[in-house]
Amino acid sequence: MHIAIAGNIGSGKTTLTSLLAKHYKWDAHYEDADDNPYLNDFYTDMQRWSFNLQVYFLNNRFSQIQEFRNSGKNVIQDRTIYEDAYIFAPNLHAMGLMTSRDFESYFSLFKLMEGFIQPPDLLIYLRASIPVLVDQISSRGREYEESIRLDYLKRLNERYEAWISTYEEGKLLIVDVDNTNFIESEEDLGKVINKIDAEINGLF
Numbered sequence: 464m465h466i467a468i469a470g471n472i473g474s475g476k477t478t479l480t481s482l483l484a485k486h487y488k489w490d491a492h493y494e495d496a497d498d499n500p501y502l503n504d505f506y507t508d509m510q511r512w513s514f515n516l517q518v519y520f521l522n523n524r525f526s527q528i529q530e531f532r533n534s535g536k537n538v539i540q541d542r543t544i545y546e547d548a549y550i551f552a553p554n555l556h557a558m559g560l561m562t563s564r565d566f567e568s569y570f571s572l573f574k575l576m577e578g579f580i581q582p583p584d585l586l587i588y589l590r591a592s593i594p595v596l597v598d599q600i601s602s603r604g605r606e607y608e609e610s611i612r613l614d615y616l617k618r619l620n621e622r623y624e625a626w627i628s629t630y631e632e633g634k635l636l637i638v639d640v641d642n643t644n645f646i647e648s649e650e651d652l653g654k655v656i657n658k659i660d661a662e663i664n665g666l667f
Contacts, residue, residue, distance in 0.1 A: 464489070464537040464538070464584050464663065465531065465532070465537075465538050465540065465581070465583045465584050465585075466483070466489075466538070466539045466540070466583060466584065466585045466586075466587065466659070466663070467539075467540040467542075467543045467583035467585070467586050467587070468480055468483075468539065468540065468541055468542065468586075468587045468589065469542060469543050469545070469546055469586055469587065469588045469589070469623070469627075470542075470588060470589030470590070470591065470623070470640075471589075471591060471596055471616060471619050471620055471623055472596065472600060472611065472616065472619065473591070473595075473596040473597070473598075473599040473600035473616075474589035474590075474591040474595075474596060474599070474640055475589055475591070475599060475640055475645070475646060476494075476541050476542055476589060477493060477494070477541050478645075478646050479587070479589065479638075479645060479655070480492075480493060480539050480540070480541040482645065482652060483539050483656070483659070484539050486656060487537065487539070489536070489537040489538060489539050490531065490534075490536050490537065490538045490539070491538075491539050491540075491541070492527050492531060492538055492539070492540045492541065493541045494520075494541045494542045495523065499516070499519060499520075500519070501515050501516040501519055502516065506611070509555065509558075509560045510559070510560045510561075513552075513555045513560045513561040513565070514561055514562075514565040514568075514569065517547060517551060517552045517555070517561070517569055518569060518572070520547045520551075521544065521547050521548070521569070521572065521573060521576065524542070524543070524544040524547065525544060525576045525579075525580065527540065528540075528544065528580045528581075529579075529580070532580075532581060540583065543583065543586065544573070544576070544577075544580065545582075545626070545632070546623075546626075547573070548569075548570060548573040548577075549622070549626045550619060550622040550623055550626060551619070552566060552569050552570065552573075553566070553622065554615075554618050554619060554622055557618070558615075558618070582632035582633045583632075583633060584633060584634065584663070585633065585634045585635075585636060585659070585662050585663055586630065586632070586633060586634065586635050586636070587636045587637075587638060587659070588623070588627050588630075588635065588636070588637045588638065589638050589640050590623075590624075590627075590637055590638065590639050590640060590641075591620075591640035591641060592620075592641050593613060593616055593617055593620065595640055595641050596616055596620075597613070597616070634662050634665075636658055636659065636662055638655055638658075643655065
């Protein structure tokens with residue numbers, strides 16, 4: 464079983480991944496933001512480092528998927544390979560922060576990799592408004608995120624909504640983060656878990 468959690472920066476993906484891994488006693492696979500050698504440089508100079516960053520993420524997530532599909536274990540994954548290809552890279556290209564040449568090279572590499580992977584059995588999308596994202600980003604205090612602009616988060620949110628509206632790779636569960644505080648409320652977390660149970664019980 465492979466559950467993946469998708470959502471904008473600050474939507475609560477890593478926290479929910481941890482909570483669900485603990486509840487289901489499944490393996491958690493996290494985005495290695497703190498170990499990413501390009502992230503600090505990217506937020507300092509997006510145009511220079513955008514291609515490097517996206518290729519790093521693409522390679523890292525492809526390797527993750529191969530690893531846990533081969534392991535045969537139940538896994539919960541923090542962020543998906545699809546988000547890189549359909550949200551972050553196209554957004555950088557649209558903002559003029561990645562050249563068309565680099566974007567085309569990146570996307571052709573993604574399409575090649577896509578042929579070798581299976582989509583998650585269940586995708587959980589964390590939908591959150593910009594004020595909630597900003598509040599949660601500031602509360603975790605990551606230095607490299609202090610320079611993230613509001614218009615950047617807004618563009619990402621718009622792309623997330625467009626992607627989710629056409630997502631047909633597998634089962635999808637949407638969680639409204641503005642009205643579901645699974646971080647602090649056990650009751651709200653329980654509601655999310657009940658919805659997940661309803662979805663995954665239909666997969667067996």
